[in-house]
Amino acid sequence: MFFGHRVQHHLTRGPVKGGLRFHPSVDLGEIAALAMWMNWKCALMDLPFGGGKGGINCDPRGMSHHELERLTRRFTMEMMPFIGPDVDVMAPDMGANEQVMAWITDTYSVHTGHLVPGIVTGKPLNLQGASGRTRATGQGVGFLASNALHQLGMSVDGSTAVIQGFGNVGSNAALTLHSYGVKITGVSDVNGAIWNEGGLDMEALMKHVGNTGTVVGFSGAEEMAPAGLLIQKCDILAPCALDSVINKSNAADLKCKVLAEGANGPTTPEADVILDDRGDVLIIPDVVCNAGGVTVSYFEWVQNMQRFLWSEREVITRLVTMLQKSFGQITAYAKHHKLSNRMAALALAISTVASAKQ
Numbered sequence: 001m002f003f004g005h006r007v008q009h010h011l012t013r014g015p016v017k018g019g020l021r022f023h024p025s026v027d028l029g030e031i032a033a034l035a036m037w038m039n040w041k042c043a044l045m046d047l048p049f050g051g052g053k054g055g056i057n058c059d060p061r062g063m064s065h066h067e068l069e070r071l072t073r074r075f076t077m078e079m080m081p082f083i084g085p086d087v088d089v090m091a092p093d094m095g096a097n098e099q100v101m102a103w104i105t106d107t108y109s110v111h112t113g114h115l116v117p118g119i120v121t122g123k124p125l126n127l128q129g130a131s132g133r134t135r136a137t138g139q140g141v142g143f144l145a146s147n148a149l150h151q152l153g154m155s156v157d158g159s160t161a162v163i164q165g166f167g168n169v170g171s172n173a174a175l176t177l178h179s180y181g182v183k184i185t186g187v188s189d190v191n192g193a194i195w196n197e198g199g200l201d202m203e204a205l206m207k208h209v210g211n212t213g214t215v216v217g218f219s220g221a222e223e224m225a226p227a228g229l230l231i232q233k234c235d236i237l238a239p240c241a242l243d244s245v246i247n248k249s250n251a252a253d254l255k256c257k258v259l260a261e262g263a264n265g266p267t268t269p270e271a272d273v274i275l276d277d278r279g280d281v282l283i284i285p286d287v288v289c290n291a292g293g294v295t296v297s298y299f300e301w302v303q304n305m306q307r308f309l310w311s312e313r314e315v316i317t318r319l320v321t322m323l324q325k326s327f328g329q330i331t332a333y334a335k336h337h338k339l340s341n342r343m344a345a346l347a348l349a350i351s352t353v354a355s356a357k358q
């Protein structure tokens, strides 16, 4: 028996949009908070969506392919009265992937009697997924982190980055930064952390992860305690895994110039106060930093609804334009009103939703 949840934060600006996560820590409170987060994220990016989030309390790593399929299909059936391309559009979140989205599409379509690709985003390409969706979140993180370095007057080429979490978001953020000439000095995953002062060989690391499923044991690096990785000296620190990893126990010790929040909620409110007081870390708040995923989800949904087919190049060009615009608005608002970037992002998002409500 598993417990699943779906929370729809509000539908004033369109269908709710947000991921479905499979994780043992899932509970209703967490999912409700994440649904609200999605709401601000969509408003900030000016996507015609409200916020939603779902989750099933399970450990997908301990389940077989068929167990996961049965779980996903049954959850979809339970959700049938509450979801639809104009009502609630799910996407992958932690522990879910494009296969899970394919099962949801199929279950929903079987009940409808025809293929309904707009029911979820993050689908496989051959089921009308969008080119570029899988790497969009990480790519957005990398793109905005390099943008932040520009804002600080630093050169991107030759700068350093530490990435916490090496799933879809973390690995693609690392690859994107690496492609800009950034040295990835440390990465971690659930099994441990690795470090190489001179920069990790990303091609070899990706091969190692492909073969072993973890960054640990990579011959081109030394091992390090995961908690120690977060406080290493670097230009960009990108927490791309769980929430609350930057907290009051380590916020004073961070040695990065840019904190790129690839995960949802990686920084606790207590840590935020400490970082605000320090004033020497430029924060790219999660609601914009990881919004690349939901933005390309929006492109996928538009293509599905209109039967369009855009190239990956079109998708990525639109994505970076929208991310740059939104981050620019946040930093300008923060400067003008003397607020932190996070407060500015929330103020902008809340006023967008409030005016729609009015």
Ligand code: GLU
Residues within 6 Å of the ligand: 017, 018, 019, 020, 089, 090, 091, 092, 093, 094, 121, 264, 290, 291, 293, 294, 295, 297
């Ligand atoms: N799960 C992702 C997020 O938290 C993507 C949501 C979506 O694409 O709808 O932003």
